[in-house]
Amino acid sequence: MTRPRIAARMAGIAPFHVMELLARAQALEAAGRDIVHMEVGEPDFVTAAPVVEAGRRALAEGRTAYTAAKGLTALRTAISDDYARRYGVGVDPDCILVTPGASGALLLAAGVLLDPGERCLLADPSYPCNRHFVRFCGAEALGIPVGADTRFQLTPELVAAHWDARTAAVMLASPSNPTGTCVPPAALAGIHAEVRARGGALIVDEIYQGLVYDGEPATALAGGEDVFVINSFSKYFGMTGWRLGWLVAPASHVREAEKLAQNLFLAASTPAQHAALAAFTPEAEAIFVERREAFRRRRDRLVPALRELGFGVPVQPDGAFYVYADAGRHTDDAYAFCFELLEAAGVAITPGIDFGAHEAATHVRFAYTTGLDRIELALERLRRFLGR
C-alpha cells in the first residue's frame, strides 16, 4: 500500500533531542536509579494556590463554554493593567490576544508576518520552537551565531549586517532560553530602530519576563507599539500545564491576528483564563516573588559551582532558569557527554544541539528547575564524574 507522502516542511522541523535523553532517564528511573533532572524547562512548583482555587471556582460555576477568540475582556484588561503597574507602559487591551500558551502566540505572529521564502533573523543559540514556527510558515529562520561578547543576543550591528531583501522579521527572546541573558535596553532600542527603518517586524519573546534577578523589569513595548510581544502564564505565573499565553500585536495587525486565532484555535482554554485572573492578585504575587527568590538562590549557587567544575559561564545569566555552559574543557561531543553524564552519574542536562548549530557540540544547558538539595547532589555527582 502506498503511504501518503510526508510534507517536505517536516524535514525542517527537528524533534527535541532532549526527549531521547528524557526517555533514557525515565528508563533508568524505572530500573531504580535516582536521576537529578536539570533538563526540564518547567518550574518545579505546582500552580500557586490562589490560581488553582480560581480555576476550581470557575469550573464549579460552569465556566466551560468558549470565550471570544481574543480571550476574556477581563483578562486582557488585567494584563494591560499589569503592564502599566510593573513597567509603566500603556497597552491597549484590544491589542492583546490571549492564546493557547506562548506557542499559540508564536504561531499567530509567524502566521501574520511571514510568507514562504522570507527570512526571520534570530540568535543561535535560541529556543528551538521559535525557528520551527518560522519554518512551519515556509519562511527561513536564519540563526546568527552569538557569543558571550554580545551576551548571547543579537545587536543592532548584527541585525544590520544580516538583513537582506528577503528579511521580514527579527525575533529576540529576553531573557533567552537557553542562555538566561536579556537584551540590554540600548541594544533593544537599536535593534528596534534598525528593523523599523527597514519596514520589518520585531518579535520579542518575553515569556521569562517576570523571572529576572538583576536590573530593572523591562518590556519591549516601552519602545513603541509597533512590536510583537509574546508572553505566557507558564513560567513566572507557574501555569505551564494550563497552556495559556498572550500576544501583544500592533493595532495595525490585531484584526489579522484575531482572524487567525478564530480559525486556528477558536479560543484559549476558558477555565485557564478564569484561573489566570487570580494571577494578578496580591496573594498570588507574593507566592511568585517568593518563588523567584528561590530561583535566584539556585542560580547564585549553581553558576559559581559550575565554573569551579571547569564549565565556562562567561556571562552571568540575568533570568529564566537556565545556565548555558561551555563544556569544551570536558568534551567535544556535548550530546554524547549528556548521555554519559546521565548513565554514569544520574544527572540529566540538555545538549546544545537542541538550541542551534553554533558551538552546539561544546555547550550544554543546565535548568535549575529542581530544589537546592538536588542541585547540591547534582554538583557532587558532577564532581565525581569529572574526577575533580
Add this chain to the structure above:
Amino acid sequence: MTRPRIAARMAGIAPFHVMELLARAQALEAAGRDIVHMEVGEPDFVTAAPVVEAGRRALAEGRTAYTAAKGLTALRTAISDDYARRYGVGVDPDCILVTPGASGALLLAAGVLLDPGERCLLADPSYPCNRHFVRFCGAEALGIPVGADTRFQLTPELVAAHWDARTAAVMLASPSNPTGTCVPPAALAGIHAEVRARGGALIVDEIYQGLVYDGEPATALAGGEDVFVINSFSKYFGMTGWRLGWLVAPASHVREAEKLAQNLFLAASTPAQHAALAAFTPEAEAIFVERREAFRRRRDRLVPALRELGFGVPVQPDGAFYVYADAGRHTDDAYAFCFELLEAAGVAITPGIDFGAHEAATHVRFAYTTGLDRIELALERLRRFLGR
C-alpha cells in the same frame, strides 16, 4: 512609520462572517432586545458534572505540569478502549495524539501532509476552518460543490473526477457542519479506495461523531489504519471551552505528528486531559446520551417546521446540531436576510457564506443549540417575519 507587511497568506483566511452578526445581536441585547441564538456552534449545556468534578479534583491534586506532547497515556488508552467498545475497531493508543481541541488535530494533519502548491479536496459547503488550515499550510483547498443528491458530501466519483497531479489529500466531515449529514459507509469505503489508489491521504473530521440520531455509530478507522481522523471532546462530550481533541494518525505518520505537536503546542491542557478521563465513565455517558436525545427532539421539531415555513431541507440531517436550509424562496441574499431576520425578528442564524461559495447566497444554517421553548419562539418569530 512603515508598518510591517501582512503575510500574503492572510488574504486567503476569512474571518467568520457570523461574528459580525453575533456582535450586532449582542448590541441589540445590550439595548434590551431578546434574541434567540441559533447561530452558535456550541452545545448549550455546561460540561457534565462528573467531568467538571474530575477537573476540579485534578487541580486540587496539583496536576498542573506539562504532559508528554502526545498526551496522558491513560487518556490515549481510554480513547482507544472507546473505539473498541463503541465501534468494534482496534486503535493503537500510540497512534492517538491528544491535541488542543480538534483545531490542534487539524493543524497537525495539515502540517504533516500538505506542502505549498498541493491541493486538498473538500465539500462546498463545509466548516470554514477546515479549508483555512489547508491554506495556512500554503496548500489549496478545492471546494467541490455538493448538493442534496449526494447528501452534501463528496462521493468516490467526485473525488476521482477532481483529483489531479497536485492533489495530496481529501478531507471529509461526517457528520458535517453545516449540513448535519454523514458520509454513507459505502461512499466512505469508495472514497478511501480512490484516495489510497492514488497514494493520497484521507482526513476525516469526526468531531460530531457521538451526535448521530439515525443509523449505526461509525468511524472511518473501520476502513483501515491509513486514515487521519480528527476528533474532539467539545461536542458529544460537551467540553468546548476546555479545548481538547485528538488525532488518530497512521503509524507511518505518528512520529512526524508528534514532532510537530512538540514544537507547535508542547502539549494539550493538563487539567482538561484529567477531566476528560471522566468522560468515559457510565455516569458521564448517561448524561451524554440524555443530551443527545434532547438534540434529537430539537431536530425532529425544527426540520419539519422549517419546511412548513418554506425553507428547503431536502435531506434529513443525520447528526450534529445543524440544519442547512435553502432560503431561496425568501431571499437571494442570505447574508442580508440573516441581518434582517435579526433586526426585525430577533432570531440569529448563520449565512451560507461562512461555509463556502456554492449556493451560499440562498442558504442559511440553523443551530439547534438552544432549548425547545426557545426554538418554538424562534419559529413563531420566523412565521411572523415571513408573513406566513
